Amino acid sequence: MRKNIQEQPYTSKKPFIFFTAVSLFLLILPLRGFVSSVKAVLSYVFIPQIRASHMTVEYLSDVGDTVKELLEAHSENMRLKEEVKSARLIEQEAFSAAAENERLASALSITPPKKWTGVWARTAYRDPSRWTSIIIDKGAAYGVKAKSAVMGFDGKNTGLVGTVIEEGENTSKVLLLGDEEFSAVASLPGVTADGLITGSPSGELKLKYIPLGTDIKEGEAVFTSKNSAIFPEGIQIGTVTRVDKGEDFKTYITASVTPAVRPGAVKEVFVFTDKK
Amino acid sequence: MRNFIILVIIFLVSTVAHWALVTAGAGFNISFNFMLVAGIAACSFYERWAGYTFMFFGGLFLDFFGVNMFGAYAFTFTLCCAAVYTAKKSLDFESPLPQAVLVFCVTLGSILVYNLTGIIFLKGTSWHGFDSLILSAVFNALTAPFVFYILKILRLPLENKF
Numbered sequence: 001m002r003k004n005i006q007e008q009p010y011t012s013k014k015p016f017i018f019f020t021a022v023s024l025f026l027l028i029l030p031l032r033g034f035v036s037s038v039k040a041v042l043s044y045v046f047i048p049q050i051r052a053s054h055m056t057v058e059y060l061s062d063v064g065d066t067v068k069e070l071l072e073a074h075s076e077n078m079r080l081k082e083e084v085k086s087a088r089l090i091e092q093e094a095f096s097a098a099a100e101n102e103r104l105a106s107a108l109s110i111t112p113p114k115k116w117t118g119v120w121a122r123t124a125y126r127d128p129s130r131w132t133s134i135i136i137d138k139g140a141a142y143g144v145k146a147k148s149a150v151m152g153f154d155g156k157n158t159g160l161v162g163t164v165i166e167e168g169e170n171t172s173k174v175l176l177l178g179d180e181e182f183s184a185v186a187s188l189p190g191v192t193a194d195g196l197i198t199g200s201p202s203g204e205l206k207l208k209y210i211p212l213g214t215d216i217k218e219g220e221a222v223f224t225s226k227n228s229a230i231f232p233e234g235i236q237i238g239t240v241t242r243v244d245k246g247e248d249f250k251t252y253i254t255a256s257v258t259p260a261v262r263p264g265a266v267k268e269v270f271v272f273t274d275k276k
Numbered sequence: 277m278r279n280f281i282i283l284v285i286i287f288l289v290s291t292v293a294h295w296a297l298v299t300a301g302a303g304f305n306i307s308f309n310f311m312l313v314a315g316i317a318a319c320s321f322y323e324r325w326a327g328y329t330f331m332f333f334g335g336l337f338l339d340f341f342g343v344n345m346f347g348a349y350a351f352t353f354t355l356c357c358a359a360v361y362t363a364k365k366s367l368d369f370e371s372p373l374p375q376a377v378l379v380f381c382v383t384l385g386s387i388l389v390y391n392l393t394g395i396i397f398l399k400g401t402s403w404h405g406f407d408s409l410i411l412s413a414v415f416n417a418l419t420a421p422f423v424f425y426i427l428k429i430l431r432l433p434l435e436n437k438f
Contacts, residue, residue: 015328016361019354023332026339026347027397035346042340049288053295060300 116232118272119143124171132179132199136269139168143273149224149231150174152266159236159260160184160224161269172271176263177237178203186237186257187225188216194225197237197257205238205257214253216243222257232272236260282430283318283326290314291337307412311337312386313379313420315353317427319360320369320378331357348393355389356382372421379420383413 029035105111121138138144144167152161162182166173175182182199186207195210207222220240226233242256294310301308311334319327335350342348359382369375387409 012324015324016354016358019328019332019357020351023335023347023351023354027345027351027393029346031344031346039340039346042336046291046337046340049291050295053292053299056292056296057299060296 116270116272117274118148118270121172121269121271123267123269127173130179132176132182132263133162133165134174134176134263134266136172136174136271137170138271139170139172141169142271144172144271145273147230148172149235149272151235151270151272152261152263153268153270154261154265155267157236157260158270159238160231161261161263161266163230164271174269177205177259178263184231184237185225185228186222187227188220188222188240191216194227195255197222203259203262204241205259207240207255207257208252210253210255212251212253216240216253216255218243221260279322279431280326283322283330286314286318286427286430287330287333290334294337301415307408308415308419309383309386309412310416310419310423311335312353312356312383313416313423314427315357316360316379316382317375317420317424319357320364320375320424321427321431324361327361328354328357344398345394348390348397351393352386352390356386359385369424372424375420375424376417380413380417383416384409387412 026035026038119138119142121136121142121144124135124137127133127135136144136150144164146164146167148164148167150161150163151158160177162174162176162179163184164172165175177184177197177199178201179199180201182197184197185194186197187194191210191214193211193214195207198206198208200206210216218240222237222240224231224233224235224237238257238259240255241258244254244256290311293314294308297308297310315327315331315334318330322330331353332350335353336347338349338353339346360378363378367374367378369378
C-alpha cells in the first residue's frame with residue numbers, strides 16, 4: 001500500500017491555493033449581485049443535466065411497472081394457452097357435432113343451417129344525433145350491406161348487437177338492439193312458438209307475442225329464430241329476467257330480456273356478410 | 277486533450293448520476309454524494325490541476341442548489357481534493373479496499389467541514405445526525421470501487437480497453 005514519495009511527479013500547491021481562494025471569495029460575497037450572476041451562468045451549464053437526470057429517474061421508475069406488466073402478461077399468456085387448449089377441445093366436439101348434424105340433415109332431406117360468414121369490424125364512433133346507433137369501420141368494400149346482422153363481443157360475452165341500417169364504402173351505421181325501432185324474431189330453446197324482440201329506451205328488451213300458456217322461466221336464454229328474415233339462427237340475444245303473464249284480456253305473454261352484451265360497451269363487432 | 281475531454285464527459289455524466297441518485301435515494305431516506313466519489317476518483321487518476329478543477333466545479337454544482345450559502349461545497353471539495361492528493365503520496369488506490377476507506381474518510385470529513393463552514397459563514401448548520409453521517413459515508417464507500425473502476429477503464433488507451 002505504501003508508495004515511494006519520489007514517484008509523485010507534480011506536487012505544486014498552486015491549484016489548492018487558487019481554488020481555496022476562489023471558493024472563499026464566493027463564500028464571503030453576498031448572495032445577491034455577483035453570486036446571482038454566477039448562478040445564472042451556471043444554470044445554463046447544469047439545468048440540462050438536471051433535466052436529463054430527472055428523465056433518467058422517471059424512466060427507471062417506469063421499469064418496475066414495465067417488469068410488472070411483463071410478468072402479468074406472462075401469467076396471462078399461460079392462462080390463455082390453457083384456454084386455447086380447452087377451446088380446441090370444444091372446437092373438435094363442435095366439428096364432430098356439426099358433421100353429425102349435416103349427416104342427419106342430409107338423411108332427412110333437411111337443409112342444414114348455413115355457416116356464419118362475415119367480417120370483424122371496430123366501432124369507429126357513436127352518432128350523437130342517434131345515440132342508439134354506432135358507426136363501424138367496415139362498409140360495402142368488405143361485403144357489409146344494409147340489413148346485415150351484427151354480433152358483438154363486450155370482452156366477456158358474445159351476442160346480438162343490432163343490424164346495419166346504412167352502408168358506406170368503408171363505414172356502416174348499425175342500429176343497436178336498444179333502439180325502439182329495432183325488432184327481431186326470437187325463439188327460446190324448447191318453445192315451439194317464436195316471439196318478437198323489440199328495443200326499449202331503458203335498454204331492457206321486450207319479448208312479445210309469446211302465446212298464452214307457453215312455459216317461460218326467468219333466466220332462460222333467448223336466441224334469434226330460424227324464421228327471421230335477417231338474422232341467422234342461434235345468435236344469443238339475452239336472457240329472460242321477468243315474465244309478464246298479462247291481464248285477463250291479454251292474448252299473449254310479454255317478457256323482459258336483458259341483452260347478452262351491452263351494446264354501448266361493444267368495441268368489436270362481427271357483421272354477417274352472407275345473407276340468409 | 278483526449279484526457280481533458282474524457283474528464284469533461286465524466287463530470288457531465290457525474291452531475292446527471294448525482295442528481296438521479298439523490299432523487300432516487302430521497303424516497304428511501306438515503307443520501308448519496310456521487311459527485312464527491314467521482315471527484316475523489318478523478319483526483320486519484322488525474323494530475324492536480326485537473327483534479328482540483330473537477331472537485332471545485334463539482335462543489336459549485338452542489339452549491340448551485342443551495343439557498344443560504346454559495347461556495348461552501350466548492351470550498352469543502354477543494355479541501356477534500358487536497359486530502360486525496362496528500363493521501364495519494366503514501367497510499368495506493370489500485371485495490372477496492374483502500375478506495376472505499378478513502379471515500380469513507382473523505383465523506384466524513386467533507387460533511388464535518390461543510391457544517392463547520394456553515395457555522396462560520398451562516399451561523400447555522402445542515403446537520404442531519406450521526407446516523408445520516410455514517411450512512412452517507414458507507415453508501416459512498418460502497419459505490420467507490422465501481423466509480424474508480426469506470427474511471428480507470430476510461431483513462432486507458434483505447435487499444436488496452438478490450
